[in-house]
Amino acid sequence: MAALFVALIHYPVTDRNGRVVTSAITSLDLHDIARSARTYGVVAYFVVHPVPDQREFAGRVLEHWQTGYGRNFDSRRREALDLIQVTNLDEAIVAAEQIAGARPLVVYTSARASGGIGYAEMRARLEREDAEPVMLLFGTGFGMAPPMLERADLALAPVLGPGEYNHLSVRAAAGIILDRLRGH
Amino acid sequence: MAALFVALIHYPVTDRNGRVVTSAITSLDLHDIARSARTYGVVAYFVVHPVPDQREFAGRVLEHWQTGYGRNFDSRRREALDLIQVTNLDEAIVAAEQIAGARPLVVYTSARASGGIGYAEMRARLEREDAEPVMLLFGTGFGMAPPMLERADLALAPVLGPGEYNHLSVRAAAGIILDRLRGH
Numbered sequence: 001m002a003a004l005f006v007a008l009i010h011y012p013v014t015d016r017n018g019r020v021v022t023s024a025i026t027s028l029d030l031h032d033i034a035r036s037a038r039t040y041g042v043v044a045y046f047v048v049h050p051v052p053d054q055r056e057f058a059g060r061v062l063e064h065w066q067t068g069y070g071r072n073f074d075s076r077r078r079e080a081l082d083l084i085q086v087t088n089l090d091e092a093i094v095a096a097e098q099i100a101g102a103r104p105l106v107v108y109t110s111a112r113a114s115g116g117i118g119y120a121e122m123r124a125r126l127e128r129e130d131a132e133p134v135m136l137l138f139g140t141g142f143g144m145a146p147p148m149l150e151r152a153d154l155a156l157a158p159v160l161g162p163g164e165y166n167h168l169s170v171r172a173a174a175g176i177i178l179d180r181l182r183g184h
Numbered sequence: 185m186a187a188l189f190v191a192l193i194h195y196p197v198t199d200r201n202g203r204v205v206t207s208a209i210t211s212l213d214l215h216d217i218a219r220s221a222r223t224y225g226v227v228a229y230f231v232v233h234p235v236p237d238q239r240e241f242a243g244r245v246l247e248h249w250q251t252g253y254g255r256n257f258d259s260r261r262r263e264a265l266d267l268i269q270v271t272n273l274d275e276a277i278v279a280a281e282q283i284a285g286a287r288p289l290v291v292y293t294s295a296r297a298s299g300g301i302g303y304a305e306m307r308a309r310l311e312r313e314d315a316e317p318v319m320l321l322f323g324t325g326f327g328m329a330p331p332m333l334e335r336a337d338l339a340l341a342p343v344l345g346p347g348e349y350n351h352l353s354v355r356a357a358a359g360i361i362l363d364r365l366r367g368h
Contacts, residue, residue, distance in 0.1 A: 028212055028353075032356055036352060038349050039344075041346045076351040080349075160368045161223040161225055161363075165223050167223065167260040167264065169216040169220070171353065172355055172358070175352065175355075175357070179345075179364070180363070183364075184346065
C-alpha cells in the first residue's frame with residue numbers, strides 16, 4: 001500500500017476575487033486535518049507556508065500540544081498533531097522521499113479541476129503492492145492558484161454531491177478525499 | 185430520494201473525561217457543516233442548543249452573513265448558511281416534519297457506536313422512491329452522551345480508516361458521512 005502524505009498549501013492560493021494571495025495558518029486547519037490524516041493512515045502532514053513568522057506561529061501551537069499543558073489534555077490530539085511538519089513545498093517533497101524511499105507522486109486537488117482522475121482509479125493505484133508514494137495537495141483560501149497545478153504530477157477529480165454546489169471547507173474536503181481513498 | 189436533515193447537538197455531549205456537558209456553538213461548525221450540507225443536498229441544518237444566549241450568538245453570526253457585510257462578501261457562503269435554523273431538538277424534528285411531510289427517522293452518529301447500520305444500507309434506504317425523511321445527529325465536544333441514543337431511531341456505524349484511530353473532528357466527520365450517503 002502506498003505511503004500517503006498530505007500537504008496544506010498557503011501560497012500561491014486565490015482569494016474570493018481570484019487574486020493570488022498568501023493565506024494565514026489557522027489552528028483548526030492544523031487540528032482537523034491532522035486528525036483526519038491520522039485516521040486514514042497518512043505518514044506525514046506538511047503545513048506548507050512561505051513566511052517564517054507564520055511557520056513559527058504553527059510551531060508554537062504544536063509545541064503547546066506536544067510538550068505543554070495540551071500534552072496531558074488529550075493524547076489523541078497529540079497523536080494526530082505529531083504527524084505535522086511545518087515547512088515549504090520543496091522540503092516537504094524531500095522529506096517525503098526520505099521517509100518513503102522514493103519521490104512522491106504529487107497530486108493536486110481542487111473543486112474546479114477538470115479532467116482529473118477518478119477516486120476508484122486513484123484508490124486502486126494506492127493499493128497496488130508496488131505503489132509509489134503519493135502526496136495530496138490541499139489549498140487554503142479559495143483554492144490553489146494555477147501555478148500549483150504545474151507543480152503536480154496529476155489532478156484528482158472534484159468532490160461532488162448530487163447538485164452543482166461544491167464549495168466545501170478544506171477541512172471537510174481533506175477528510176472526504178482521504179475517506180474516498182482510504183476509508184473502510 | 186429522502187429529504188435529508190442534519191442536526192448539530194451541543195447538549196447532552198461528553199467532555200474528554202466522559203462527563204456530560206453543554207458545549208459552545210462555534211462559528212466554524214456553522215460554516216463548515218453548512219457548506220457540506222449544501223454540497224450534499226441537505227434540506228435544513230439544525231443547530232441545536234439549549235441555552236438562549238448561545239442561540240442568540242449563532243443568530244448574530246448568521247445575520248452578519250445573511251444581511252450585513254458578509255452578504256456581499258461571498259454569496260456561496262450565504263447560500264450555505266441559509267440552511268441553518270438555530271433551535272432545540274424537539275422543534276427541529278417538528279420543523280423537519282413540516283418541511284418533509286412526515287416525521288424524520290432520527291439517526292445517531294458516533295465514533296464509538298456499536299451495531300450501527302452500514303453506509304451502503306443507509307444509502308440505499310435514502311435512495312428509495314418511498315424513502316422516509318432522515319435527520320442525522322452529529323455530536324460536538326467528545327460526542328453525544330448516551331441519552332441522545334435513546335432519542336434516535338437507529339445508529340450509523342462509525343467512520344473507519346485502515347487503523348483503529350477514529351478521532352475525527354465533527355466538521356470532517358459530518359462531511360465524510362454526507363459523502364458516503366450522498367456523494368457522487
